[in-house]
Every structure is written in C-alpha cells, then in structure tokens.
Amino acid sequence: HAQTLLAMTHVSKQILMGNQDFLPIKHAGYGKFMILSLGTGTAKIEEKFDAAECGKWGLLGWLYKRGATPIIDSFSEASTDLVDIQASVLFQVLGCNKSYLRIQHDELTGEMASVDVSTSKNLNGLISVGKALLKRQVCKVNVETGKNEPDLERGTNEQELARFARMLSEERKARKEAYKLV
Known part of the structure; x- marks a missing residue:
C-alpha cells in the first residue's frame, strides 16, 4: 500500500517539474490521478486483544500470542x-x-488468510473469494473510524473496475491524438 503514496509522490514531482509525459490530457486538476489499489486480502478483522490484556504483556507476548504476532500485525x-x-x-x-x-477483502479466515498455502x-477458494468480491458494493474508508464502509454513491467493484x-x-486515446499533433 505504500506504493500508492510513492506513485502519487512521483507523479506529483514530475508534474511540478513540467514533465509533459505526466500532464493530463483528458482529465483536469487532481482528477488526473486515478488510483486503483488492489489488496491481497487480510485475515478477518477480529478484536482479539484488549488494552488491559496487552498492558500486561512482556516482550514475548507482543512477538507471539495465541497464534498471532501482535506487534508485526499492528505495524502492518x-x-x-x-x-x-x-x-x-x-x-x-x-x-x-x-x-x-x-x-480489499478483509475477512479471510484459516488457510486462505495465509500467504504460503x-x-x-x-487457490480455488481464493478465486471464489475474488469473484464474490467483484459483486460487492465498493467501500470507502470512514475517516473518523478508519473502518471500511459501503460507498452508496458507487456501484459494485466490478462496475467501478469497468468505469x-x-x-x-x-486518456490513452486522447494522448495518442495529442502526440500525433505535436
């Protein structure tokens, strides 16, 4: 996901420097940025631990607790x-x-949540998850809670991918035309 910020920074820098290859032709303003961020899926969001419990952990508890790696999971x-x-x-x-x-599918469970199975x-299970994800309502992050919620102003993931x-x-057609004229 950090690649998203790196890409935005790189394009912004190129625009500031006047690099013509990065200037939009069809879309104006920051509409020139189109970001499609595809996640690889995450384990089901569960509130596994509470603050009172975590406050009693030592170093090993933060590294490994009940089959989880709390400190690594938290940073990630x-x-x-x-x-x-x-x-x-x-x-x-x-x-x-x-x-x-x-x-992003954030409700994977069991082996499907593992990156090495x-x-x-x-793999067939992940294909099924992906197909079902296409039919889901597009989500957006609630900036107050940080949780994903359905974006009722948009359609399904499949419809948005088509858009x-x-x-x-x-944009590609407009660029091809513009570069023919130059």
Missing part, C-alpha cells in the same frame, strides 16, 4: 490503514473521490 495494518485514510481524505478534499478505488483447494478501464482507455 497501521501502515496500510494510514495510506488508505490519507489517499481517501486527499481525494475527498479535492472532490475526485471516484478516482480512488481500493479493493498454495494448495489447489486454497476505470473506460477512463484509462479515453
């Missing part, structure tokens, strides 16, 4: 959440929130 999820919140807020403030699409059964594809195609 915090980084992802912060980028999602930053991108969401930026796009909302600039009035182009439909140019940011994050698709490549059995046919598990993104059309926008990219239009």
Whole structure:
C-alpha cells in the first residue's frame, strides 16, 4: 500500500517539474490521478486483544500470542490503514473521490488468510473469494473510524473496475491524438 503514496509522490514531482509525459490530457486538476489499489486480502478483522490484556504483556507476548504476532500485525495494518485514510481524505478534499478505488477483502479466515498455502483447494477458494468480491458494493474508508464502509454513491467493484478501464482507455486515446499533433 505504500506504493500508492510513492506513485502519487512521483507523479506529483514530475508534474511540478513540467514533465509533459505526466500532464493530463483528458482529465483536469487532481482528477488526473486515478488510483486503483488492489489488496491481497487480510485475515478477518477480529478484536482479539484488549488494552488491559496487552498492558500486561512482556516482550514475548507482543512477538507471539495465541497464534498471532501482535506487534508485526499492528505495524502492518497501521501502515496500510494510514495510506488508505490519507489517499481517501486527499481525494475527498479535492472532490475526485471516484478516482480512488481500493479493493480489499478483509475477512479471510484459516488457510486462505495465509500467504504460503498454495494448495489447489486454497487457490480455488481464493478465486471464489475474488469473484464474490467483484459483486460487492465498493467501500470507502470512514475517516473518523478508519473502518471500511459501503460507498452508496458507487456501484459494485466490478462496475467501478469497468468505469476505470473506460477512463484509462479515453486518456490513452486522447494522448495518442495529442502526440500525433505535436
């Protein structure tokens, strides 16, 4: 997810430097940014621990507790959440929130939540999850709570992916035309 911020920074820098390859042709303003962020899925969000319990842990408790790695999970999820919140807020403030699409399944369980189980059964299960995810309502991050909620102003992930594809195609055609004239 940090790649999202790196890409936005790189493009912004190129625009500031006047690099013509990065200037938009079809879309104006910050609408030139179109971000499609595809997650690889995360384990089901569960409130496994509470503050009172965590306050009693020593070093080993933070490294490994009940089959989890709390400190690593916390840093990883915090980084992802912060980028999602930053991108969401930026796009909302600039009035182009439909140019940011994050698709992430955050309810994986068991072996499907593991990054190193490549059995046919598990891979087929992930394919099913992906197909079902396409049919889900697009979500956006609630900047107050940090949780994903359905974005009732948009359609399904599948519909939004099709819209993104059309926008990219239009931009490519406009660039091809503009560069023919130069």
